[in-house]
Amino acid sequence: MNLQQERIDGHCQSLKLEGLMQRYVALASDAAAKQWSFLDFLEHALAHEREMRQLRSRQTLVRMAGFPAIKTLDGLIPLAFGGNTTLTAAMLDRILHHAHIIQIKGDSYRLKQQRKAGHVPASKN
Numbered sequence: 001m002n003l004q005q006e007r008i009d010g011h012c013q014s015l016k017l018e019g020l021m022q023r024y025v026a027l028a029s030d031a032a033a034k035q036w037s038f039l040d041f042l043e044h045a046l047a048h049e050r051e052m053r054q055l056r057s058r059q060t061l062v063r064m065a066g067f068p069a070i071k072t073l074d075g076l077i078p079l080a081f082g083g084n085t086t087l088t089a090a091m092l093d094r095i096l097h098h099a100h101i102i103q104i105k106g107d108s109y110r111l112k113q114q115r116k117a118g119h120v121p122a123s124k125n
Contacts, residue, residue: 019052020045 012021031041114120
């Protein structure tokens with residue numbers, strides 16, 4: 001990295017232009033190869049910075065939204081039975097093999113209580 005790039009990086013950091021700091025070298029190469037004017041280069045650089053800020057904003061909003069984590073057996077299998085995946089898979093196979101599916105007709109007590117409290121609309125039967 002040369003002295004000019006270090007100064008540009010310093011300016012980008014102080015102005016909080018992280019997206020531009022990551023991409024300006026590649027943009028400058030594209031501008032030279034395609035013979036862009038300075039305004040074309042500036043437009044592309046600012047567009048990239050805007051896209052990076054929008055991406056960071058979306059990532060922050062998703063993180064702050066507190067969506068529940070999706071839990072699968074893939075993450076639990078290595079933890080069960082001391083990390084022995086073969087033993088864990090065999091145990092799950094035995095449990096699921098002997099399982100019976102029971103279909104229950106009608107509403108559960110929980111659903112009835114929710115309807116009674118007015119939290120869930122009444123069924124249309």
